Amino acid sequence: MAQHDSKEFFIKPEDYRKALNSEEDFFIQFQQFTQNVDSQIIKIIHRFLEHYDMLFHKDTIISIIKELINNAIKANLKRLYFESAGLNINDSSSYRQGMETFKDEVFQSHESKIITSLQGSKYMVRVSFSSKNESLSISVINNNPILESEMNKIKSRVTKAYKYQDISEAFIDVLDDSEGAGLGLIMALMLLKNSGFPQNVFTISRNDTLTSVNLCIPYNVMTPDIHFKVTEEILKEIEDIPALPDNIKEIRMLIKDPESAIKEIAKSISRDPGLTASIMKLANSAGYVTMKRLETIDEAVKIIGIKGINTLLIATGVQKVVETRYKRYESVWNDSYKRAFYAQLITKRINESSKLGDQVYLSALLADIGKIVMLSLKSEVIDTIKKINGFKGMLDSTLIEEISLGISHSSLGALICKKWNFNESLIKTIELHHRPHRAEDEYRNLIYTVYLADIMVEIENNKFRFELADEEVLDFFKLNDKKKFEEYHLSLKEIYSTKKNF
Known part of the structure; x- marks a missing residue:
């Protein structure tokens, strides 16, 4: 043997x-x-x-x-x-x-x-x-x-x-x-x-x-008829999720046009004071890595670049949907901002910051979008399942929802991103950010980065420990030594704390 x-x-x-x-x-x-x-x-x-x-x-x-x-x-x-x-x-x-x-x-x-x-x-x-x-x-x-x-x-x-x-x-x-x-x-x-x-x-x-x-x-503890009703409920919720606001879609179309000038894009954003304020708030937030505090949208477009502005537009659009439909669960965003910040810094460890920077920010920020939607499902069908099963002594509401529905928040998040027509790399990263070993080669760096950022946040929340980390990911980042991992994690925490108080 x-x-x-x-x-x-x-x-x-x-x-x-x-x-x-x-x-x-x-x-x-x-x-x-x-x-x-x-x-x-x-x-x-x-x-x-x-x-x-x-x-x-x-x-x-x-x-x-x-x-x-x-x-x-x-x-x-x-x-x-x-x-x-x-x-x-x-x-x-x-x-x-x-x-x-x-x-x-x-x-x-x-x-x-x-x-x-x-x-x-x-x-x-x-x-x-x-x-x-x-x-x-x-x-x-x-x-x-x-x-x-x-x-x-x-x-x-x-x-x-x-x-x-x-x-x-x-x-x-x-x-x-x-x-x-x-x-x-x-x-x-x-x-x-x-x-x-x-x-x-x-x-x-x-x-x-x-x-x-x-x-x-x-794979599923529910009877076929209840499973059908739950699936129906999830699909209905996804269908009812609002699309990204029209003004954001219009500016994104402008960004995609290679003939568009930076000044034209900045001017288009400036016409909407609410959108301008939201983008500036995100750009200067603890979750986004910038070298200095940005004061105007013109400055933001110049320094962050077209890709960065496009990323912030999507993030702003999703945030608006959450604020209007899922306001009770805004607290989930606090971890999301930290995860996004860590992920951006981690890309520098593998010299991928220029290639993955904006994509990794968005993927890490939206990694738990499924959790927010999941926690909002309060239909009679879901409540009935909870009553039947009991779930006595279980305090983690997300965990109860996942067991009830038979679907993880990451898989649900991927379905939501498909509804919003996001690109395949973003969908795959959200779907697999808890299962990095299933990443295809073309998405591996992105998924590994978001996974590492996520487990660091989870460790801070006492929901994860180093010993359970995926060994292939730790090898990839040369962090398989616990002391090295903790030192690197501490360095990210300190940078985030400085940025948060900036």
């Missing part, structure tokens, strides 16, 4: 990212759930869900898989304990005898020989990943068969978890003093339920040598 760069685990095929891109199955195998294994599991699940545009399920899936891994490790420790004590785990009286001391001797002991001896023993845990039949499959497998009585206990807990209304009910009902394993599984299953998944996505099976617990994540 292919050896990865750690003795604590191995992955097969070794390059799981390549396997994922070619739709091949892959797995990670280990004996102890160390910190390195934990980090690798999180990274793999993140990439796996990211690939299929299902990152909105990440927290739920990670919590459940980690609980299943802990249970598999515990099952292996139990086998080792019974073997070391000379007890037959399949004999009911020996089982009762062993379980009376198992928990204290293995988990309460300061230096448990059983835990130490697990590494190098015959017992393994394997987490496998595959995609088939319109669903993603993650299986946690350990190489010892679960007992019939334990199997029945787990199946009972699965059923109960889908009936509980509150976790306090589980405390009373399923605490298991001998193993202490019941409550964690119940909580994981309740999280699954509260994320809208039906009970049948969780299955457990065994044979003479293995126990396998499988999580089957459908």
Whole structure:
């Protein structure tokens, strides 16, 4: 089997990212759930869900898989304990005898020989990943068969978890003093339920040598009729989004005309005081990189250039749509301005500022336009889905919307940009700014730049961490060393802060 760069685990095929891109199955195998294994599991699940545009399920899936891994490790420790004590785990009286001391001797002991001896023993845990039949499959497998009585206990807990209304009910009902394993599984299953998944996505099976617990994540958890209604609702909202204002379209047409003089363009913009004020506000905002404060539209056109003015026209037009139709969600723009500013500076790191500058600004600024529209969908259909699914304890409103709709905000943003007839590079960047590994060669620099700017903003919002960053993107920018990444991120923050107070 292919050896990865750690003795604590191995992955097969070794390059799981390549396997994922070619739709091949892959797995990670280990004996102890160390910190390195934990980090690798999180990274793999993140990439796996990211690939299929299902990152909105990440927290739920990670919590459940980690609980299943802990249970598999515990099952292996139990086998080792019974073997070391000379007890037959399949004999009911020996089982009762062993379980009376198992928990204290293995988990309460300061230096448990059983835990130490697990590494190098015959017992393994394997987490496998595959995609088939319109669903993603993650299986946690350990190489010892679960007992019939334990199997029945787990199946009972699965059923109960889908009936509980509150976790306090589980405390009373399923605490298991001998193993202490019941409550964690119940909580994981309740999280699954509260994320809208039906009970049948969780299955457990065994044979003479293995126990396998499988999580089957459908691409869409909704029934076909509800999915049709939701799709209809999304399309209706997109259709109802206003087009960019006529005055902006007219000036953009003037910009496209190679015969147009800079003075003529500036004069045309100046005829609309509101538009002039909006462009000047954006040009001098913290989100746009300029060397000095601009005072007039003539100066702005000369210094920013035709491409820059065209970019600001689009940004101004989109902002006007948001202000009129989605005013409640203007706060999302604060992160957008910062992301756009970071992205412009990042282009200089790869000597692409002249080529990507204006395009990267617009792509980064509009990356979350789908989030704004998504949060505005408040129809009876969407509200009904939320009530059916529950979503108890979930505070991230964007996450709830994404799970409800079965579409990510980035995919929705791409649909909106198509409606506005934006160019393909802008559409692709918005669609893939959370999935940079799927970028085609011609858009790679643009998508990688927006992705890097976005994760920096997300890190500042405590919604992301360096360890989950796409390794190919970090390699591309020569930022795969955490210290270098943090130093560079800090330098961008300081420049932005200076600009913001300018």
